[in-house]
Amino acid sequence: MxxxxxxxxxxxxMIKKHKFQSLLMVLxxxxxxxxxxxxxxxxxxxxxxxxxxxxxxxxKTFFYTGEGISDNIYxxxxxxxxxxxxxxxxxxxxxxxxxxxxxxxxxxxxPLEIINSTIPDIFxxxxxxxxxxxxxxxYDGDTIYAAKSIQVSESFFMEFNIEVLDGNTFSEEDYxxxxxxxxxxxxxxxxxxxxxxxxxxxxxxxxxxRTFVVNGFTKEQSxxxxxNKDDFISLERYVILPSLKVDVAEEFSKILLxxxxxxxxxxxxxxxxxxxxxxxxxxESGIDEWNLYIxxxxxxxxxxxxxxxxxxxxxxxQFNIMAAIVLVFGCMAVIVVVCGMLKENHYSFGVxxxxxASFKYIVFEIIGLVGFILxxxxxxxxxxxxxxxxxxxxxxxVQAAIxxxxxxxxxxxxxYLKQMDISDIIGGKE
Numbered sequence: 069m070x071x072x073x074x075x076x077x078x079x080x081x082m083i084k085k086h087k088f089q090s091l092l093m094v095l096x097x098x099x100x101x102x103x104x105x106x107x108x109x110x111x112x113x114x115x116x117x118x119x120x121x122x123x124x125x126x127x128k129t130f131f132y133t134g135e136g137i138s139d140n141i142y143x144x145x146x147x148x149x150x151x152x153x154x155x156x157x158x159x160x161x162x163x164x165x166x167x168x169x170x171x172x173x174x175x176x177x178x179p180l181e182i183i184n185s186t187i188p189d190i191f192x193x194x195x196x197x198x199x200x201x202x203x204x205x206x207y208d209g210d211t212i213y214a215a216k217s218i219q220v221s222e223s224f225f226m227e228f229n230i231e232v233l234d235g236n237t238f239s240e241e242d243y244x245x246x247x248x249x250x251x252x253x254x255x256x257x258x259x260x261x262x263x264x265x266x267x268x269x270x271x272x273x274x275x276x277x278r279t280f281v282v283n284g285f286t287k288e289q290s291x292x293x294x295x296n297k298d299d300f301i302s303l304e305r306y307v308i309l310p311s312l313k314v315d316v317a318e319e320f321s322k323i324l325l326x327x328x329x330x331x332x333x334x335x336x337x338x339x340x341x342x343x344x345x346x347x348x349x350x351x352e353s354g355i356d357e358w359n360l361y362i363x364x365x366x367x368x369x370x371x372x373x374x375x376x377x378x379x380x381x382x383x384x385x386q387f388n389i390m391a392a393i394v395l396v397f398g399c400m401a402v403i404v405v406v407c408g409m410l411k412e413n414h415y416s417f418g419v420x421x422x423x424x425a426s427f428k429y430i431v432f433e434i435i436g437l438v439g440f441i442l443x444x445x446x447x448x449x450x451x452x453x454x455x456x457x458x459x460x461x462x463x464x465x466v467q468a469a470i471x472x473x474x475x476x477x478x479x480x481x482x483x484y485l486k487q488m489d490i491s492d493i494i495g496g497k498e
Contacts, residue, residue, distance in 0.1 A: 235284020
C-alpha cells in the first residue's frame with residue numbers, strides 16, 4: 069500500500085512540476101482523439117454513401133433521349149384527322165419500355181400550375197435562382213402557383229432509389245390516363261407541414277384543369293438527376309406525378325406522348341449498341357424520319373454521374389488518410405513532450421537511484437505518467453463521442469488508437485530513458 073502511494077505521489081509530483089505541459093498534452097490528446105473519432109465517424113458515413121451510390125448509379129451508364137421533330141411533322145402529328153402518327157409513336161414508346169437490353173425512364177420536368185392554394189415560395193419554380201415571383205400569376209380569374217414538379221415512369225423509383233416515407237407509391241392503375249379520375253401525386257418531405265395524405269387540390273396539367281390527391285411523401289435524401297441543371301436535385305421541394313399512359317389519339321394524349329420521348333436510358337451496352345437498338349425501334353415503328361435521338365455522350369456528357377461516384381470514393385479515402393495522420397502526429401507529440409519532461413527530471417531520477425530505487429521502478433513511473441495523460445484525454449474524448457451518438461466503430465477505433473499510442477509512446481520513452489545517464493549526479497556509475 070505504501071509502495072502504491074509513493075508511486076502515485078511521484079507521478080503526481082512530476083505532473084505538478086510540469087503543469088502547463090501536462091495540461092497541454094491532455095488537451096492535445098483530447099482534441100486528437102476527438103478529431104480521430106469524428107474522422108472515423110464521417111469515414112463510415114462516406115463509405116456508406118459511396119456504397120449506396122455505387123449500388124444505385126455506379127454500374128450504370130446513362131444516356132439522354134430527346135426529340136427535335138420538324139414543324140411539318142409536328143403539325144401533321146397534331147392534326148385531329150391524323151391518328152396514324154400517334155399510334156406509330158405509341159408503338160415506339162412501348163418498344164422502349166419493354167426492351168430487355170436497357171431501361172428507359174421517362175422524366176419530364178414541367179411546373180405544376182396549382183390553382184388558388186397558397187404555395188410557399190420555396191416550392192415555386194425558379195425559387196433557387198431568385199425569380200420565384202414570376203411563378204405566381206393570374207389566369208382566368210384564378211391565382212396560379214407554378215410549383216416545381218416532374219412526371220416520371222415506373223422505373224424512375226428503382227433507377228434513383230426513391231422511397232416513400234409516409235403513404236403509398238404509385239400503383240399500376242395510377243399510371244393509366246382517365247379524364248374522370250383524380251391524379252395521385254407524391255410530394256417532397258418539405259411539404260409535410262403543408263399537406264396531409266389524402267389532401268386534394270386543383271391545378272393545370274398540360275393546359276387541362278385536373279384534381280390532384282396527395283398519395284405520400286418521399287423520404288429525406290431523395291435525389292434525381294436533372295438534365296437541365298446537370299446535377300442531382302433534391303426531391304424535398306418537388307411534386308412527383310405519374311407519367312400517364314395514353315392510348316387514344318386526341319390532342320392532350322398527343323402532346324403528352326411526345327413529351328414522354330425525353331428521358332434517360334440506363335444501359336450497359338455502350339452508346340453505339342444502345343443507339344443501334346433505339347434506331348431499330350424507330351424504324352420498326354415507322355417513324356425513323358422523325359428526329360428522335362439519344363444524345364451522343366461525346367458531345368454532351370452525363371458527366372456529373374462519374375464525378376459524384378469519384379467524389380464519394382475520394383472522400384472515404386481522404387478520411388482514412390486523416391485518421392492515419394492524427395495517429396502518427398499523436399504519437400510524435402506525446403513522445404516529444406514526455407521525453408522533454410524526462411530530461412528535466414534527470415536529477416530526480418538520479419536521486420531515486422541513489423536512494424535505492426531500481427531502474428524498473430523509474431520505468432513504471434514513466435509508464436504511469438504517459439498512461440495518466442493519455443487516459444485523461446481519452447476519457448474526455450469518449451464522453452464527447454458518447455453524447456454525440458457516434459457510430460460504435462468510431463469509439464472502438466479510438467480505443468485501439470489510444471492503445472497503440474500508449475504502447476509506442478511508453479516504449480520510445482523507456483528507450484530514451486535508457487540512453488540518459490541518470491547516475492552522473494554522484495560523479496560516476498559506481
